[in-house]
Amino acid sequence: MVAACVLASLGCRSRHGADDRRGEASEERSNETAVRPVIDDDVERFHVPLSGDEPQDGPDDALVTIVELSDFECPYCAKAAPTMRQLKASYGDDIRIVWMNNPLPFHKNAKPAATVALEAHAQQGDKGFWTMHDRLFANQRALDWENLEAMGAEQGLDVDALAKAIAQDKYAETIAREQALAMALDARGTPAFFINGRSLTGAQPLTRFALLIDEELRRAKALVDAGIPKSELYEALIKNGIRKVEPTPPAPTPGAPAPTPSRVYEIPVPDQARAKGPKDADVVIQEFTDFQCPVCRRVTPTLDRVLQEYGSKVRIVFRDYPLDFHPDAHLSAEAAREVFAQQGNRAFWRYHDILLQNQHALSRSDLENYARRVGGMDMKRFRHALDSGKHKAAVDADIAAVAKAGARIGTPAFFFNGKLSIQGAYPFETFKAAIDAELQ
Numbered sequence: 001m002v003a004a005c006v007l008a009s010l011g012c013r014s015r016h017g018a019d020d021r022r023g024e025a026s027e028e029r030s031n032e033t034a035v036r037p038v039i040d041d042d043v044e045r046f047h048v049p050l051s052g053d054e055p056q057d058g059p060d061d062a063l064v065t066i067v068e069l070s071d072f073e074c075p076y077c078a079k080a081a082p083t084m085r086q087l088k089a090s091y092g093d094d095i096r097i098v099w100m101n102n103p104l105p106f107h108k109n110a111k112p113a114a115t116v117a118l119e120a121h122a123q124q125g126d127k128g129f130w131t132m133h134d135r136l137f138a139n140q141r142a143l144d145w146e147n148l149e150a151m152g153a154e155q156g157l158d159v160d161a162l163a164k165a166i167a168q169d170k171y172a173e174t175i176a177r178e179q180a181l182a183m184a185l186d187a188r189g190t191p192a193f194f195i196n197g198r199s200l201t202g203a204q205p206l207t208r209f210a211l212l213i214d215e216e217l218r219r220a221k222a223l224v225d226a227g228i229p230k231s232e233l234y235e236a237l238i239k240n241g242i243r244k245v246e247p248t249p250p251a252p253t254p255g256a257p258a259p260t261p262s263r264v265y266e267i268p269v270p271d272q273a274r275a276k277g278p279k280d281a282d283v284v285i286q287e288f289t290d291f292q293c294p295v296c297r298r299v300t301p302t303l304d305r306v307l308q309e310y311g312s313k314v315r316i317v318f319r320d321y322p323l324d325f326h327p328d329a330h331l332s333a334e335a336a337r338e339v340f341a342q343q344g345n346r347a348f349w350r351y352h353d354i355l356l357q358n359q360h361a362l363s364r365s366d367l368e369n370y371a372r373r374v375g376g377m378d379m380k381r382f383r384h385a386l387d388s389g390k391h392k393a394a395v396d397a398d399i400a401a402v403a404k405a406g407a408r409i410g411t412p413a414f415f416f417n418g419k420l421s422i423q424g425a426y427p428f429e430t431f432k433a434a435i436d437a438e439l440q
Contacts, residue, residue: 045197046185047241050098050234053174055121055129057088058096061230063220064196064213067098069182071190072114073107075358078137079203080191086206087213094217099129100178102190105301106353109143112166114175116148119165123157131155141373186245188298196220197238202360264418265405269317274340274348276307277315283438286415288319288402291333292326296412297356299425306431314435318352320398321411328362330395335367337391338382339374347374 048067068084070077084097101118103110113136121129135151136143145166152162165171182192185199193200193209196216200208220233228236267286269275287303289296303316320337322329332355340348354370355362364386371377385391402409407420414422414434421434 043198045238045241046194046199047238047243048181048185048194048197049238051177055099055117055126055133056096057084057126057130059093060096061233062094062096063224063230063233064091064095064216065098065234066095066209066213067100067194069100069102069178069187069190069192069194071101071103071107071110072117072133072136073110073140073143074104074190075140075354076203076360077191078140081134081137083203083206083209087209090210091213091217095213099133100181101175102179102182102187102192103175104190105304109148111175112145112148113143115166115169115171116152116162118171118174119162120152120155120157122165123161124155128155128157184244185242188301196234197241263420265402265407265415265420267401267405267407267415267418274318274336274345274352275315276349278312279315281315282313283310283435284315284317284417285435286317286319288321288398288409288411288413288415290320290322290326290329290411291336291352291355292329292359292362293323293411294359295425297359299412300353300356302425302428302431305428306435309428309432310435313439318348319401320395321402321409321413322395322399323411330392331364331386332362332367333395334386334389334391335371335382337394338385339371339377341385341391342378342381343374343376347376350374 050065050067066084066087068080070080087095088097101111101114103114117129117132117136120132124131132151132155135155139147139151148166149159149162153159182188185192185194187194187199187201189201191201191203193204195209195212196219198212198216200212220237223233223236224230269284269286285306306314307316320333322333336348336351336355339351351370351374354373355367358366358370367386368379368382371382372379402413407413407415409420410423412423412425413420414431416422416434417438419438422430
């Protein structure tokens, strides 16, 4: 995938239009005899280039630039929004917040919402974008087409232009470019922040942001005092940053053997399986997973693509395998089973996605809140199921099924028609090879 465009010089072009004196300034700089200070960083930075067209809050020459890669349907991103407002209130023009879109594939309304926000930016500038930004997060559960158009009308947007932008996927290229940048930097989850190129992932508390910002302010002021113009500071800081991260597949649980593709393990699919795909699919993939395992979260987009590419040829069956060192994993698995028991397969997958999106918040009260979000749940029955351990034996039975078959696994682990072919969050191409082998 192609990363976002890279600026040709240290001087960042103003996002508010071309500077008629640009050529003259360049000529003057070329005649300067002073030597600019060399930035010798002792911290890890990433090269996060800006096109100059992104929505932002704060001046172009702020001492600290926070690039936020975010998703309007992600609950963690919504939690981060008030933190960003607090930071802006505290640091004023010393910081700027730059927005980039990274709608995750399992959030079906995230990209349309991003389209509406970018159209608000096109019509009403930065102020219009941030107003829509707040509106979208405030209505995160109602981001269907009709509601998005209604939000645009309420904000005074040209609704005909908005409808056209949605229909023609006007900002597809922009969003794809920003997603490619996120992929290159291995910022696959949301929200992800880069503070003068320094990575901070997730909806972290205000103090975590403040610690990094304060460090960067001290460094930035020293560099400005040494002769780097404020307008060139950000580009100078990220110039030699990491441009691409090569993700390494996670190792399986210590002591687990490498998969033996030729061996078929006898692990029957439950009669009432939580699954996607038809029962008579040519390839049945049993996924043993853990709701608190970050690697299990990372593989979700790959599995979505598998279903898109192979359709009815593949069935994915969800199996529980909560690991002992994940304290909230077992109860989360029990909660997901109760959702399935009450509301069926579709509700289960909705709850499944919510849990994986909120892996750092899986307390008992969190599990109840997420169940309410699914809709239609009898919460008294839900609480009783967790209190009584109604589904504990069923979760443990999934774990026992692996041991009984003679397999030793980490999470996630994938059995293709009984063959333990993959362990870990490998790319689509790895899954494709295993599926094609089964089809052949």
